[in-house]
Amino acid sequence: xxxxxxxxxxxxxxxxxxxxxxxxxxxxxxxxxxxxxxxxxxxxxxxxxxxxxxxxxxxxxxxxxxxxxxxxxxxxxxxxxxxxxxxxxxxxxxxxxxxxxxxxxxxxxxxxxxxxxxxxxxxxxxxxxxxxxxxxxxxxxxxxxxxxxxxxxxxxxxxxxxxxxxxxxxxxxxxxxxxxxxxxxxxxxxxxxxxxxxxxxxxxxxxxxxxxxxxxxxxxxxxxxxxxxxxxxxxxxxxxxxxxxxxxxxxxxxxxxxxxxxxxxxxxxxxxxxxxxxxxxxxxxxxxxxxxxxxxxxxxxxxxxxxxxxxxxxxxxxxxxxxxxxxxxxxxxxxxxxxxxxxxxxxxxxxxxxxxxxxxxxxxxxxxxxxxxxxxxxxxxxxxxxxxxxxxxxxxxxx
Numbered sequence: 001x002x003x004x005x006x007x008x009x010x011x012x013x014x015x016x017x018x019x020x021x022x023x024x025x026x027x028x029x030x031x032x033x034x035x036x037x038x039x040x041x042x043x044x045x046x047x048x049x050x051x052x053x054x055x056x057x058x059x060x061x062x063x064x065x066x067x068x069x070x071x072x073x074x075x076x077x078x079x080x081x082x083x084x085x086x087x088x089x090x091x092x093x094x095x096x097x098x099x100x101x102x103x104x105x106x107x108x109x110x111x112x113x114x115x116x117x118x119x120x121x122x123x124x125x126x127x128x129x130x131x132x133x134x135x136x137x138x139x140x141x142x143x144x145x146x147x148x149x150x151x152x153x154x155x156x157x158x159x160x161x162x163x164x165x166x167x168x169x170x171x172x173x174x175x176x177x178x179x180x181x182x183x184x185x186x187x188x189x190x191x192x193x194x195x196x197x198x199x200x201x202x203x204x205x206x207x208x209x210x211x212x213x214x215x216x217x218x219x220x221x222x223x224x225x226x227x228x229x230x231x232x233x234x235x236x237x238x239x240x241x242x243x244x245x246x247x248x249x250x251x252x253x254x255x256x257x258x259x260x261x262x263x264x265x266x267x268x269x270x271x272x273x274x275x276x277x278x279x280x281x282x283x284x285x286x287x288x289x290x291x292x293x294x295x296x297x298x299x300x301x302x303x304x305x306x307x308x309x310x311x312x313x314x315x316x317x318x319x320x321x322x323x324x325x326x327x328x329x330x331x332x333x334x335x336x337x338x339x340x341x342x343x344x345x346x347x348x349x350x351x352x353x354x355x356x357x358x359x360x361x362x363x364x365x366x367x368x369x370x371x372x373x374x375x376x377x378x379x380x381x382x383x384x385x386x387x388x389x390x391x392x393x394x395x396x397x398x399x
Contacts, residue, residue, distance in 0.1 A: 025186045027151070032175075043100045048367055052364065055227070061352075088115030128340060141321075145260045226323070226355070259317050287379045
């Protein structure tokens with residue numbers, strides 16, 4: 001992997017230190033994500049509708065990101081990346097200490113998510129800026145692959161912990177605290193990053209331009225379709241099929257391993273065939289995934305349906321990697337590194353404009369119309385995403 005990174009990234013960049021922090025933050029996220037859904041269901045007593053409400057607030061920082069980054073516009077992408085880590089740690093510490101009341105739990109989720117979303121935009125931005133020319137797709141793929149390694153490590157810890165200790169709710173809070181400590185260690189490691197992504201003080205951290213209209217629309221479609229699976233996919237397994245924290249962590253680990261191997265492949269496909277083809281071609285698989293996730297329990301016995309849903313969750317994680325193509329699309333249109341940074345950050349907020357609505361109403365749809373309707377909606381949104389991607393006119397320099 002180290003040799004592959006050397007071939008992809010500029011030797012004068014701090015890509016080694018940067019990737020070390022990615023690995024650390026991913027480990028912490030694996031611990032956090034591996035237990036969160038079960039903690040909300042088993043300890044905080046959240047229903048499907050409550051889960052939608054919690055996701056509304058978890059996604060709200062993404063919508064507010066353009067304003068948060070506007071305040072931080074004087075700082076480099078590397079420094080903002082570090083600030084995000086401190087906010088993440090604060091949210092994890094709070095989650096490990098507060099009583100499991102819905103209000104306090106959701107507040108802690110919001111704080112952690114704010115730091116996570118701040119890091120998300122900067123992580124992609126720094127990756128693209130450190131990459132060699134013509135290596136954007138594979139650079140994003142390698143970044144995602146390293147992140148998957150860290151998450152798998154976190155999931156494996158959760159699996160081992162709950163395997164040997166049993167499904168004990170008392171384990172949740174210590175895991176949150178351990179995750180917080182790891183994030184703080186990642187923050188200390190990030191201080192070694194000596195980047196050159198100095199912003200233009202005259203420019204803001206968000207950017208709207210007519211040439212990016214298609215990108216913004218694609219982010220809306222993708223955000224809505226993604227949110228359904230991210231929010232309700234695991235919760236269906238917990239509430240509908242009775243999955244434990246160990247089961248969910250095994251699923252996440254398998255998903256991350258598959259994504260680890262698939263990420264560089266998808267990156268190379270983007271570089272080889274172009275972002276437009278990748279944006280369009282993932283729809284067929286998505287429709288199949290959504291159909292089985294919503295209707296498996298009508299077709300198979302419950303224990304078989306559970307396995308089918310798990311397999312389709314993994315497939316969805318793999319095809320979601322196609323979202324890297326939109327970042328390469330933006331880079332193709334951008335006139336400067338600062339414009340690239342600002343546009344990607346704006347895209348994150350545009351993406352979350354729709355995800356907060358889907359999160360809020362997704363639980364209501366599940367409660368009143370059933371999970372079948374919820375995942376049919378996801379398939380329709382995916383089809384809309386691909387249909388709109390087909391209207392993109394690839395610049396001549398793309399080939």
